[in-house]
Amino acid sequence: xxxLEQPSEVTAVEGAIVQINCTYQTSGFYGLSWYQQHDGGAxxxxxxxxxxxxxxxxxxxxxxxxxxxxxxxxxxxxxxxDSASYFCAVREGDQAGTALIFGKGTTLSVSS
Amino acid sequence: EAGVAQSPRYKxxxxxxxxxxxxxxxxxxxxxxxxxxxxxxxxKLLIQFQxxxxxxxxxxxxxxxxxxxxKGVDSTLKIQPAKLEDSAVYxxxxxxxxxxxxxxxxxxxxxx
Numbered sequence: 279x280x281x282l283e284q285p286s287e288v289t290a291v292e293g294a295i296v297q298i299n300c301t302y303q304t305s306g307f308y309g310l311s312w313y314q315q316h317d318g319g320a321x322x323x324x325x326x327x328x329x330x331x332x333x334x335x336x337x338x339x340x341x342x343x344x345x346x347x348x349x350x351x352x353x354x355x356x357x358x359x360d361s362a363s364y365f366c367a368v369r370e371g372d373q374a375g376t377a378l379i380f381g382k383g384t385t386l387s388v389s390s
Numbered sequence: 391e392a393g394v395a396q397s398p399r400y401k402x403x404x405x406x407x408x409x410x411x412x413x414x415x416x417x418x419x420x421x422x423x424x425x426x427x428x429x430x431x432x433x434k435l436l437i438q439f440q441x442x443x444x445x446x447x448x449x450x451x452x453x454x455x456x457x458x459x460x461k462g463v464d465s466t467l468k469i470q471p472a473k474l475e476d477s478a479v480y481x482x483x484x485x486x487x488x489x490x491x492x493x494x495x496x497x498x499x500x501x502x
Contacts, residue, residue: 282432311489320394320481320493321433328489365432369489376488377423377446380432 280304282381284366289387290356298351298384300366309369310342310349311378316362324351324364353386361388392416394494396482402500408470411497415463415484421445422459423491424467425481433481439465472501 281303290296300310309328313321325333327342327349339352353360363385367378395414403409415422420441425433436455438446441462450457454473459465469476479498483491 309489320495321483321491322493323490326489367432377435377438378489378491380434382430383432 280368280370280379282366282368282379284364284381284384286382287385287387289389292356292358292388292390294356295352295354296356296386298353298364298366298386300349300351300381302347302349302366302368302381304368304370304379306370307344307347307368308371308376310340311367311369312338312340312351313365313367313380314362315365315383319362321365356388358388358390361386394482394484394492396480396494396497398497399495400498400500402502403472405474405501406471408468409472409499410466410468411480411482411499413465413467413482413494415465415482416486416492419484419486419492420462421485421488422465423483423485424457424465425483425493427479427481427496429478436467469499472499474501477501 284300311326312324315321325340332341337354342349363383365383367380422439424436427433436450437457439459442459457467479496481496483493485491
């Protein structure tokens with residue numbers, strides 16, 4: 279079956295670094311995406327990894343290890359506005375019509 | 391660039407009533423998705439369109455849910471009759487690149 283595991287909650291203070299892990303078990307794998315969702319808001323795309331390694335976008339970085347079925351989102355220089363839910367999502371196929379499977383999300387709380 | 395538009399934003403109905411949601415995707419995005427997001431969980435795909443054809447509706451409860459995308463642009467999702475467990479946020483998303491989806495603000499449905 280399909281499963282994506284990520285911690286339910288993470289807490290940190292402003293200026294700190296936090297890592298949100300995601301392990302997956304799916305029938306196929308073509309990439310791992312990360313989305314951010316503020317309370318009451320829409321999910322917004324953060325990053326995508328199709329190959330092993332680290333992708334950096336400003337304060338956010340995402341890592342993938344296909345052999346370990348594992349990835350993580352790294353958030354640096356945390357700010358209060360980073361308090362949100364973070365979802366990892368797996369793409370199981372490489373066809374244009376392949377949907378994403380989302381994890382249950384990790385709630386990040388940043389305090390001052 | 392205008393984002394994904396959805397209406398209504400909120401809807402309260404009684405069980406066994408019917409309800410419809412509307413979505414206008416980002417111009418030029420061929421793929422349109424409807425997701426159901428229950429509180430505390432990640433989005434769950436209900437149906438995916440490529441232009442005006444259905445690509446994946448395997449998780450759509452077809453006895454009560456229906457969706458259409460006329461002319462490959464706007465889409466409507468209907469529930470008839472609604473059940474208490476249909477209370478959720480219904481998110482519409484569109485994409486040009488399948489791993490990078492743009493979500494609308496969602497419709498929060500409460501079934502009483």
